[in-house]
Structures are given as C-alpha cells and as structure tokens.
Amino acid sequence: MRTISVQNADGNQIVINAFPIDEVGANERADYFTKRSVKKESKLSALYLALSMCDLTTLEGADTPGRVQQMCAKARFPVPPEMIEPFLKKKNWGPIPTVAAVCVYPSMVPHAVKALEGSGIGIASVSTAFPSGQAPLQVKIDDTLFAVENGATEIDMVINRGAFLSGDYQQVFDEIVAIKKACGDTHLKVILETGELGSYDRVRLASEIAMEAGGDFIKTSTGKVTPAATLPVTLVMLQAIADFHQRTGKKIGMKPAGGIRTSKQAIQYLCMVNETLGPEWLTPNLFRFGASALVNDLLKQIFKEATGHYYYDKVFSID
Amino acid sequence: MSELIKISKTIKLFIGGEFPRTESGRSHPVYLSKSKNLYAYLCKASRKDLRNAVTAAQEAQKGWASRSAYNRTQILYRMAEMTEGKREEFIEVLTKTVGYTKIAANKAVDEAVDAFVYYAGFADKYQQLIGSVNPVSGPHHNFTSSEPVGVVALICNSKFNLGNMVAQISAIIASGNSVVVIMADDGAATLAPLSEVFATSDLPKGVVNLLTGDLNELYSHLGTHMEINSLSYQGTNKKLLGELKEMAAGNMKRVVTPVNEPLSLDHLVSYVEYKTVWHPIGN
Numbered sequence: 224m225r226t227i228s229v230q231n232a233d234g235n236q237i238v239i240n241a242f243p244i245d246e247v248g249a250n251e252r253a254d255y256f257t258k259r260s261v262k263k264e265s266k267l268s269a270l271y272l273a274l275s276m277c278d279l280t281t282l283e284g285a286d287t288p289g290r291v292q293q294m295c296a297k298a299r300f301p302v303p304p305e306m307i308e309p310f311l312k313k314k315n316w317g318p319i320p321t322v323a324a325v326c327v328y329p330s331m332v333p334h335a336v337k338a339l340e341g342s343g344i345g346i347a348s349v350s351t352a353f354p355s356g357q358a359p360l361q362v363k364i365d366d367t368l369f370a371v372e373n374g375a376t377e378i379d380m381v382i383n384r385g386a387f388l389s390g391d392y393q394q395v396f397d398e399i400v401a402i403k404k405a406c407g408d409t410h411l412k413v414i415l416e417t418g419e420l421g422s423y424d425r426v427r428l429a430s431e432i433a434m435e436a437g438g439d440f441i442k443t444s445t446g447k448v449t450p451a452a453t454l455p456v457t458l459v460m461l462q463a464i465a466d467f468h469q470r471t472g473k474k475i476g477m478k479p480a481g482g483i484r485t486s487k488q489a490i491q492y493l494c495m496v497n498e499t500l501g502p503e504w505l506t507p508n509l510f511r512f513g514a515s516a517l518v519n520d521l522l523k524q525i526f527k528e529a530t531g532h533y534y535y536d537k538v539f540s541i542d
Numbered sequence: 543m544s545e546l547i548k549i550s551k552t553i554k555l556f557i558g559g560e561f562p563r564t565e566s567g568r569s570h571p572v573y574l575s576k577s578k579n580l581y582a583y584l585c586k587a588s589r590k591d592l593r594n595a596v597t598a599a600q601e602a603q604k605g606w607a608s609r610s611a612y613n614r615t616q617i618l619y620r621m622a623e624m625t626e627g628k629r630e631e632f633i634e635v636l637t638k639t640v641g642y643t644k645i646a647a648n649k650a651v652d653e654a655v656d657a658f659v660y661y662a663g664f665a666d667k668y669q670q671l672i673g674s675v676n677p678v679s680g681p682h683h684n685f686t687s688s689e690p691v692g693v694v695a696l697i698c699n700s701k702f703n704l705g706n707m708v709a710q711i712s713a714i715i716a717s718g719n720s721v722v723v724i725m726a727d728d729g730a731a732t733l734a735p736l737s738e739v740f741a742t743s744d745l746p747k748g749v750v751n752l753l754t755g756d757l758n759e760l761y762s763h764l765g766t767h768m769e770i771n772s773l774s775y776q777g778t779n780k781k782l783l784g785e786l787k788e789m790a791a792g793n794m795k796r797v798v799t800p801v802n803e804p805l806s807l808d809h810l811v812s813y814v815e816y817k818t819v820w821h822p823i824g825n
Contacts, residue, residue, distance in 0.1 A: 530766075531766070532766035532767065532768060532792065533593055533596070533763065533766070533767040533768055533769060534768050534769075535768030535769045535793065538768065
C-alpha cells in the first residue's frame with residue numbers, strides 16, 4: 224500500500240492511503256459491464272437518466288457567445304417539446320429532461336448565465352488554467368474567482384499534474400484546498416486527467432488526494448488528452464469514492480468525461496455506478512457525463528424506442 | 543503424405559469492409575442446384591446487422607463522395623480487374639448453386655465485368671452530361687449540378703442476375719453514394735467472391751455492404767430507417783413495393799424501381815439529386 228502524508232491548513236498531518244490496484248482485475252471487471260443487455264423499460268429509463276446527467280460541453284478556442292447561447296438553448300430543450308408529445312400517453316414515458324449543466328470556459332460564463340436564467344440548469348466553468356493547469360497558483364485562483372463571481376454554480380478544476388508526477392503531493396493538495404476556498408459554496412469538481420497519470424495506482428492516489436482536499440466531485444479528464452474516460456479508470460475512481468464514503472460518510476460525485484459518445488457506453492457506466500456505489504449515486508447530484516455528442520445519440524435512441532424506427536441524428540439540433 | 547482435407551470457405555456478411563458473422567448467430571443453408579445436398583451455410587442477417595451496415599455506409603459516404611471523380615473511376619475499373627481475376631470462383635458458385643451451365647456462368651461474369659467498366663467510364667463524365675447552365679432573366683448565372691443522394695439501400699430482384707446486380711451497385715456508387723445490399727436468395731452465395739472484389743479494389747470501407755438473409759424480416763427496418771436516403775427495390779412484388787413506398791415517406795426516401803436498361807446513364811441518374819445555384823453576375 225502506498226502511504227503519503229500531507230499537511231492541511233491547520234498544520235495537521237493527514238495520512239492518505241492509496242491501495243494498489245490490480246490492473247488486470249480492474250480491466251476484467253470493467254469489461255464485464257460491456258456484456259450486459261439492457262432492454263425495453265430499463266433501457267428507456269436509463270436513457271432518460273443519462274440525459275439528465277449530461278454536462279453539455281463546449282471547450283474550444285473557437286467558442287463564441289453565440290455558440291454558447293445556442294448550446295444553452297439545447298440544454299433547456301434537447302428536442303422541441305412537441306416532438307415527444309405524441310408519446311407521452313404511453314406507459315413509462317415522460318417529457319424529455321433538461322441536461323444537468325452546461326460546461327464552458329470562464330469567459331463564457333456570463334453568456335451562459337444570461338441564456339439559462341430561471342431554468343435551474345447548472346453552469347459549470349472549467350478553471351485553473353484549463354486544460355494544462357500550468358500557471359501560477361494566484362492566476363488559478365483569479366481564474367476561479369472570475370467564474371464564481373460571474374455566476375458559475377460549479378467549478379471544474381484541473382490538478383497540477385506536473386507537481387503530482389514529480390511527487391510533490393503537498394502542492395497538489397494545497398492547490399485544491401486553495402481553489403475550494405475560492406469556490407466557497409460553489410461545487411468543485413477535480414479533474415485528474417487520468418490519461419496523463421500513467422497507471423491505475425496513480426489514479427487511485429490522485430483520487431484520494433482530491434477527496435481529502437475537499438473536492439465535491441472527481442472527474443476523469445479534460446477531454447483534450449487521449450485516452451480520456453475509460454470504463455476501468457472510472458471503476459478505479461468509483462471504488463475510491465466507495466472507500467472514502469465508508470471511511471468518512473461523505474458522498475463524493477463522479478464525472479467521466481471525454482470519449483463517451485454512444486448510449487450503449489452511457490448505460491454501461493450507469494450499470495457500473497449502480498454496482499459499485501449503489502442506486503443512491505444514480506442522480507445528477509452525484510454522477511455526471513461530460514459530453515456533447517452523447518446527447519444526440521441518447522435522443523436518437525429515445526426516439527427509436529418511441530417509434531420503433533432507426534433515427535437519424537440530423538433530426539436533432541447540432542449544438 | 544496423407545491426403546489433405548479440403549478447406550471450404552465460410553461465407554460471412556460484408557459490413558464496413560469487414561467480414562463479420564451475423565450478430566444473431568443464425569444461418570440458413572444453400573443447396574447445390576436442384577438437389578438437397580448442402581453447398582454452404584449463409585448468414586441470416588438480423589435487423590442489428592442491417593443497422594450496423596447502415597451506420598458503416600453513412601460514415602463512409604461523405605469521404606467517398608469527396609474523392610475525385612477520376613479516383614472513383616479508377617476504383618470501379620479495379621473492381622472489373624478483380625472480378626476477372628476471380629472468374630473461376632464466380633463460375634464455381636454460379637454453376638453449383640444457381641444452376642448455370644459453364645457457358646452461361648462465363649457470360650454472367652462477362653456481364654459483371656462489363657458493368658463495372660461501363661460505370662467506371664461514367665463516374666467522371668456523367669456530371670458534364672447531366673449538369674446544365676440555365677437561361678434566366680436577370681443578372682444571374684444559373685447552374686444545375688448533381689450530388690449523390692447519400693446512403694442507398696438496394697433490395698435485389700429475387701430472380702438472380704449477376705450482371706444486373708453489379709450494374710445496380712456500380713450505378714449507385716459511381717456518383718459517390720454508399721450502398722447496403724440485401725442479396726437475392728438465389729445467388730446469395732456469390733457474396734463470397736463479390737465481397738472480396740470490393741475488399742481488394744481500394745474501395746473505402748463501408749461504401750458497399752452486402753447482407754444475406756430473409757427479406758421479410760428486414761424490409762420494414764429498411765423502409766423506416768431514417769438514415770437511409772434512397773431505397774432501390776428491384777423486385778416485382780407490387781404489394782411489398784407499396785408498403786416500402788409508404789414507409790419511405792417517413793423521411794422522404796426516394797424509391798427507385800427497376801430500370802429497363804441496367805447499363806445506362808438514366809440508371810445512374812436515379813441515384814443523384816440536382817442542385818441549382820443562382821450566382822449574381824458582377825461588373
């Protein structure tokens with residue numbers, strides 16, 4: 224077992240134990256979730272649930288206020304309500320849910336706030352010099368404060384991988400604590416960027432540090448690095464959340480991001496969450512998908528269930 | 543040396559440039575012509591195989607259409623070359639399973655080669671022939687040019703004819719469409735040599751997808767699939783055609799019925815759409 228200790232703000236030592244991960248076992252276990260067949264009513268409710276858990280994301284250099292507004296419109300109404308109306312009389316059918324949140328760069332937060340006013344949809348802003356995290360701490364704090372002051376309800380920060388990989392866990396810990404302080408009541412998601420960490424052991428250790436330092440959610444990736452979210456890496460993080468919950472009673476959320484494009488994948492993730500953490504984690508408050516292409520595939524499958532016909536994604540708006 | 547066992551070919555589906563078995567695991571037998579002796583088992587494709595084929599066709603279509611017309615010509619011509627190289631294999635399947643004489647089988651392969659070459663020739667010429675500059679009143683140039691329709695589903699005639707089938711596939715892909723073919727029961731075993739022709743002609747994966755199976759099971763999924771842009775029904779069942787037309791209305795698929803002359807520009811034109819552009823004349 225890997226044991227490290229870090230000092231918290233009060234000068235107390237916190238001992239962090241990171242269990243070694245059986246890589247082959249984790250891969251095998253994750254692979255097991257790809258062999259399920261979820262059909263009919265179960266599939267339909269999984270599709271609805273997955274849609275309500277999406278963080279509709281645009282994180283491009285080419286983002287404009289117009290593009291963000293358009294995405295926010297999609298977040299409010301993934302499809303025009305009249306499209307689903309004919310099916311509402313059927314058993315198990317309900318209105319199409321809104322997505323959980325939109326995820327944008329800090330400079331786009333004011334535009335998202337305006338576009339989502341009164342909708343109850345969260346506004347997540349990436350911060351701390353996303354995606355590399357290579358900036359001085361003060362810059363990262365200012366980045367976060369800007370987003371929070373402009374109305375972001377959730378902050379997606381990246382950990383300092385440079386510090387983590389060179390063994391400076393104290394710095395990683397301190398940065399998360401500092402950003403959490405800047406966030407105040409705003410929800411903090413900590414992005415580990417698992418694709419750059421290199422092994423499941425390190426993913427487990429980074430998860431432990433992020434949770435101890437006060438992250439409300441842990442998130443796999445920025446989406447800018449491959450591999451992004453994979454089933455086994457998410458499993459390792461879910462298991463860390465389970466152990467942390469058992470130890471402290473705190474419920475930490477999970478957000479796999481990047482590379483989840485199909486409904487089939489989304490359902491595999493939901494099965495995995497259910498069997499690792501239990502049904503109480505199957506809520507947008509504790510589980511999110513960081514995705515953009517996924518939303519249209521979910522809609523495609525929902526309408527396939529409704530009409531029995533294979534659907535075309537051009538029927539739905541491209542955000 | 544002891545006598546070696548003959549290794550016969552397992553005939554599988556052709557989806558996205560690969561040779562998968564049907565996901566359903568089902569098969570149906572093909573017998574030697576006019577007998578009850580088994581020739582081989584063919585895959586009985588399910589609606590999910592169909593869905594996979596349409597996805598593959600849709601992904602491949604754009605790239606195929608954006609190839610230069612000249613390159614599509616080269617690739618179609620290459621198919622003719624590969625068919626010629628597989629002549630013996632085609633003849634074996636045709637004589638054994640469809641009941642052709644050797645002379646008839648040879649003629650069928652000639653027709654197939656001819657069809658590939660015919661549409662290879664047209665691939666970089668049809669645009670000039672069917673496009674036009676239109677007279678309009680006002681300071682505009684007005685052009686009509688053609689574009690491929692997209693993903694075409696081809697239901698072959700139950701009365702098998704190799705030359706016709708090849709002509710249909712070639713006419714569809716020559717302009718940049720991709721195609722999902724439901725092969726006729728009769729000559730379904732030709733899937734083996736034909737798929738290898740497509741797989742070895744530098745044709746991008748997914749442009750041609752070949753399925754064998756029970757049409758009764760599949761046609762409603764073809765008719766209603768929103769990602770299929772055109773439906774070519776080459777059979778003669780009027781009732782089925784009526785049903786297909788009704789389903790096709792769901793996403794306004796163009797339904798193409800048999801053409802009189804398989805080798806003709808008209809045939810190719812059934813699978814293109816026209817686009818007319820008004821361009822202001824500057825000073």
